[in-house]
Every structure is written in C-alpha cells, then in structure tokens.
Amino acid sequence: MLRFFVATTNPGKLRDFSAAAETHHRERGGHRDVNASTHSSALSEPSVMNQSLLDSDVLFEPLPGLKEIPAPAEDEPTFAGNARVKAIYYSSFAAGELVLADDSGLEVDALDGAPGVRSARFAVDSQFIAAGIDDIDRLNNLCLLERMRDVSAGQRQARYRCVLAAARDGACLFSGDGTVEGEILTAPRGDGGFGYDPLFYLPEMGKTMAELDLATKHRIGHRGRALRDLLRRMPPTR
Numbered sequence: 001m002l003r004f005f006v007a008t009t010n011p012g013k014l015r016d017f018s019a020a021a022e023t024h025h026r027e028r029g030g031h032r033d034v035n036a037s038t039h040s041s042a043l044s045e046p047s048v049m050n051q052s053l054l055d056s057d058v059l060f061e062p063l064p065g066l067k068e069i070p071a072p073a074e075d076e077p078t079f080a081g082n083a084r085v086k087a088i089y090y091s092s093f094a095a096g097e098l099v100l101a102d103d104s105g106l107e108v109d110a111l112d113g114a115p116g117v118r119s120a121r122f123a124v125d126s127q128f129i130a131a132g133i134d135d136i137d138r139l140n141n142l143c144l145l146e147r148m149r150d151v152s153a154g155q156r157q158a159r160y161r162c163v164l165a166a167a168r169d170g171a172c173l174f175s176g177d178g179t180v181e182g183e184i185l186t187a188p189r190g191d192g193g194f195g196y197d198p199l200f201y202l203p204e205m206g207k208t209m210a211e212l213d214l215a216t217k218h219r220i221g222h223r224g225r226a227l228r229d230l231l232r233r234m235p236p237t238r
C-alpha cells in the first residue's frame, strides 16, 4: 500500500484524488486479468511505472489535523515553487509520512497568462466585488467573465496547469506536472467539478470540465496528468 497524505484545503482537489485512487485500484484488477480484451491506461502505465507501484494500491488521505494548521504563504512565482513550499511545510506535521501538495491554476492567453499562480485569489486581487456573493469560486468566475467581456470567440484559449510535489520530513522527494488545453466560455455550463470548471470548455469533448464525470476528468485533466507524471518519476525504493 502506497499512502500519500494530501495537504490541500480544497475539497474539490481531494475529490479528484479519490477518483484517481479508484481508477488505480480498478486498473490493477484489469492489469492482472490476462483475458481482459481492453486495458485502460488512465493511471497505470506498465511500460513506464515501477513494479512496486503496480503491485500497490495507492491511497490518498487528507493530512490529519490540516484544519488546525496555519496555511503557508503561496508567494512563489511558479506552480512548481508553490507546490514544493507547501509539500515541505506540511510534511513537518506528519513525521515519516509521504505528504503530497498541489499547486494549480488557470492561464488565459488573452490575459497574458493570468490568473496563473494567483488563480485562487483572482477576484480578491482584482478588487472584484459582487454584492451578496460569498462563494469564492463563483466570485472568481464572475471576475473572469468580466475581465474577458471584450475578448472575441477565437481568442479565448486557456489552460489548466497542475504541479504536484511529494515531501517527507522536510525534504521534497519528487514532483510531477500536467496541463490541459481549453477555452473560456461566455457563460457557465455544468454543475460538477469546482473552481473555474464551469467556464473551462474542452473542444474535443464538447463539454466543460464541470460536465465531466470524475474518472474522465482524471483521464484528461491537468491533475490526473500531473499525478501520472509524479508516479512515473517516483524512485522504485521509497
């Protein structure tokens, strides 16, 4: 059993990690079944993944006591920098354990890459006030729509980025990153996911991220890709 304590305050990210663990569990079953005619490669990629990982179930548990731990500053200029800072910081609250941190966000071409590492704080940074709305995801989405009001249909390209970092006892051990390309809609669609998902449209799927089930989001999304990259880079002995 490979267990990560996930150090995130975002319940949407935790749901994504649960979906990842389920996929891995299911695929391990599929991998053992020599008669299976189809083999999905959403998390397990036998040619590149170390044997100990293929033999393990992967478990993602919320870091115990996270609510009581003051959040670290996320002031690094890159997702990689912030993921590393969070993983190292939170690992000191779980001695001897593998602690996983996620830094992610949205880059919009028409906004010169904003909100980027400031994605969680976009509406606050923009001093965007909408009366009666206390839900930060909704506020961030309204802010994004407002900032893109004059951007034409062909100019709305964007991508999600995710960097995951794993640390133990104050040392960052390995990391992974993932990206998914899309476009920003002019009105929200779908009620799944979190954050900017209702506005993030995937042309090849004909759906927003908020219209996908979690297994599909894991397969094509930035977090799923970052996780597969991290597991691929993980040393065989840990």
Ligand SMILES: O=P(O)(O)OP(=O)(O)OP(=O)(O)OC[C@H]1O[C@@H](n2cnc3c(O)ncnc32)[C@H](O)[C@@H]1O
Pocket (backbone or CB within 6 Å): 007, 008, 009, 010, 013, 074, 102, 103, 104, 105, 106, 119, 120, 140, 160, 193, 194, 195, 196, 197, 209, 223
């Ligand atoms: O730092 P932690 O505690 O992990 O939680 P957070 O929500 O503050 O996370 P970030 O600092 O990494 O900010 C990322 C923001 O980017 C957005 N985001 C990242 N991944 C997303 C996803 O899969 N779907 C929708 N929005 C996402 C969302 O607004 C997040 O709040």
Ligand SMILES: [Mg+2]
Pocket (backbone or CB within 6 Å): 074, 120
């Ligand atoms: Mg954060």
